[in-house]
Amino acid sequence: MNESGAAPADRVLDLFHGVRLTPTQRRIAHCLVQQAGAAAYLSAAEVAELAGVSQPSVTRFAMALGHDGYPALRRRLRELSATDAADPTDAGNELQRAVRAEMGNLDRLAGQLADRARIAEVGKLLAASRPLPVLGLRAAAPLAAYFAYFAAKVHPDVRVLDDGGSLLTDRLEQAAVAGARALLAFVLPRYPRETLDALREARAAGLTVVAITDSPVSPAGEHAEVVLPAAVGTDLVFDLHTAPMTLAMVVLQAICDATPAETQTRLEAFESSAARRQLFLG
Incomplete structure (x- = not known):
């Protein structure tokens, strides 16, 4: 997926593409997608609480994605957030942006x-x-x-x-x-x-x-x-x-x-x- 044209949630989803996740890990992934705008600033304990899992499960989840631990995953999430900040905001009012977002979904x-x-x-x-x-x-x-x-x-x-x-x-x-x-x-x-x-x-x-x-x-x-x-x-x-x-x-x-x-x-x-x-x- 082209990152420059993707929504924050889709960029987070790309991190899990092709990775076989356990049910617990899917809950963590889903939590990060739902919290895409703030995920880069959540601690492992906060993610664990939001997802209803243990903190070690969050660490194992990060390692399953190829990172050394959750701090490394959070750094990657912050890189994605920086890309979001660099993107120009879509022109138009909030109704036009909602429709354009649907065009992106399609x-x-x-x-x-x-x-x-x-x-x-x-x-x-x-x-x-x-x-x-x-x-x-x-x-x-x-x-x-x-x-x-x-x-x-x-x-x-x-x-x-x-x-x-x-x-x-x-x-x-x-x-x-x-x-x-x-x-x-x-x-x-x-x-x-x-x-x-x-x-x-x-x-x-x-x-x-x-x-x-x-x-x-x-x-x-x-x-x-x-x-x-x-x-x-x-x-x-x-x-x-x-x-x-x-x-x-x-x-x-x-x-x-x-x-x-x-x-x-x-x-x-x-x-x-x-x-x-x-x-x-x-």
Whole structure:
């Protein structure tokens, strides 16, 4: 990634690229990404407290990244902060900057999609899951519903799971008994506890979990076999989900590509029905 054009959180993420982290180390990494603007000035004890881990875990984390210890990692973080300070501030008001940040998030997502084989495998996995449960709670619920609305046009059995509580586990288990092989989950900040519990239950039921989430080191990574990151915009009062929604449609395209003949048949059947019922004006 070109550092001169990257946001602070993305520069911190670059430090972990290609490094296999333990669940504890992922929590530390996620903490540093969330605190990207201040991470360079946090002590090891402060990072440990924020991440909910021990101070020696922070030291081992720094060493896993190739540093002699946490002080060396903090020096690297300060170098990244200095680069941020040297960058000119984007022109425009705060609303324009928020939109430009989303453009940056989409640009980074486009870079990730250079590996078409990975997305294609995800498409095959989800297309073969009959039924296909789609999980999204709280802020992620609209994204799950949006994905499922279009997915139902090309997949015979899409089941939206957007309510928490004890019935959520029941519906996951029912989907598994009915033949589901995978779960597509939208896991977005502030990471509802129920969502992470549901991912654990899904794996216990034998489902392969595919998670669309905001970061490679988000809490979803501890419970998902496949993590598809798409950054969330944070420059306004409420989060912007432009990149996650785009990624959702990319995944749906991969599902269509995995079953082209069935997709075409189902789309033609829908268009015929829509025309007969005069559903649309245009």
